[in-house]
Amino acid sequence: MEQERELCSSFERTFLAAKPLSSFRWADLKQNLENSSDTRLLLDILKMTVLHPLCREHPPSVKYRRLFLSELIKKHESTASEPLDELYETFAAVLRMEDSTLCHKSYLLPSGNSVTLLESMAMISQGTTGLITWEAALYLAEWAIGNSHLFTDRTVLELGSGIGLTGLAICKTSKPKKYIFSDCHPHVLQQLRKNIQLNGFLLETEEQATRRAEHPPMAGTALAVLDLDWDSVSAEQLKETAADIVIAADVVYDPQIILSLVCVLQRISNVRRNGRAAEVFVASTVRNPETYHQFQTELNKAGIAWEVIPGHTKTLFPYDLDSSIEILNLFTKHD
Template sequence: MAEGELGTRFQRRFLAARQLPSFPWPELEQNLRTSPDSSLLVDILHKHESTAAEPLDELYDMLADILNEEESTRCYKNYLLPTGEPVTLSESVAIISGGTTGLVTWDAALHLAEWAIENSAVFSNRTVLELGSGIGFTGIAICKTCKPKTYIFSDYHHCVLKQLTENICLNGFVLEPGTTQHIQKESQGQEAEATHYQNPKLIVAELDWGSVTEKQLLDLQPDVIIAADVVYDPEIILVLIGMLQKLSTSRADRKPPEVYIAFTIRNPDTYHLFQAELEKAGIRWQITPAHSNTVFLCDMQPNVTILQLFI
């Protein structure tokens, strides 16, 4: 493996705050052993191997001491786009935080962003509505790479909406006035520098799938609807399909939007239920072809599927 490629793999994992065991340590050791200019580093490796401790034990101990001194509820992660530019996110350190799972970035969001980057024409100069935006990874990546005309982030949980707003501003975007009520101080400090991404019109909408009306949806007028990891519970599936049916008739020109739903198949029964309920509602679907780029997923290939729905 070329040193540059190996270095990039370390860089991406470091910036995305991946766990240390996921780093390509064996490849690094092999590279150092075979490189004629790495005698010093090889000697260091040998010294570690001569002790009873694993090479990373000391580092883990240091990290544990730091965590014990001050417990943090969130961290900052950087996901590098193909251009080398980052998507910077403030994320929760826990899967469930504040009564919601929406404060972390899930695998389906990464896959949907990769697919979008490879199919940017779907989003270019169009109005995009994202359902269940969470903390904003997919939408921010699309806004930085696919040049949408308008991007509507949406969610319902108040903690998620607050974090989403901060992350949008953290990445140099300015929201439409009045779309959100709370922006944390550190995000406000970024607003003066937020001049590069002014083309997309960005909106954050509080959207309750169960109570939203066709009249309310009429104001959104999306050309494209996307969502990631919103198909995980039978009750949510029924509410989601009900809202998609409302969206199918909410456009003034009556032309239905394109719909793409990405999700990790954790329970095959839930996946089959979603397909069955789509058929009951008269919504056709097809699996989108797998994308070829794996920009964000370096360590694993989860069972993620992207369906295109025809509403």
């Protein structure tokens, strides 16, 4: 029974995040179905995936749901079980739906809450890779949830926020004083604002920001979106964010932007609040070791020291566990 519950939970998390069909534990499901003529397991999986309240409200793409249900039906039909009406009725309903170029992906949090994102279905869309969630963002969000004390009641600046997964997870679990999402691509910023609203947050107005500065503290986390170009942002603008902690995920992927990234990190390291620089954490999926090594070399040249944060073992979100992902803690050598 415990194994079945764990299998259902795995299908739930993987489906709601719209991970590739190859990510599902089909072999385990088939084995369970062959060992029992009881259809309750299939019904439970159906309720925790396509019929899940999150899927009804914020569904993955129609194509994805069709492919998933087709595979579920194949596994059911490979056994000697009687046809399952609910399964075929659900499939028929999805077949009648029209598809879209956008889809929802939902990530379940330990609290029972969730982060739901509207994403592009293409890896590169509108000339940017920022309209989908990358694995280092999930890894960094897991680490942040496990270290919520670092973010509670603090001002957080995120570089290259993309469509918002890491920041929304932190805001829903760690209660920072203020969270500043940032990016520079107009389509990414537009989608980011939509996802913030989709998750029940309102962006802070300039008037509210002024009142917060003049009469701290105000209740709740203040959220802001900043159009931040690494090549043109000044030290004064970075100082105005009043960030206690700076994070970034999957920003080390292109050798052409590494110098710009290191320059902005150097400006951040030079900003002092109460005599201290902000804490900085950068998560990266190491796809190309040469590019990653170039980033570390440029950090050293800029006088920014770094150390690898020990990997965490509690996996909350579905992603490729074989991926090489690291979080670097950055600090200036004289700190």
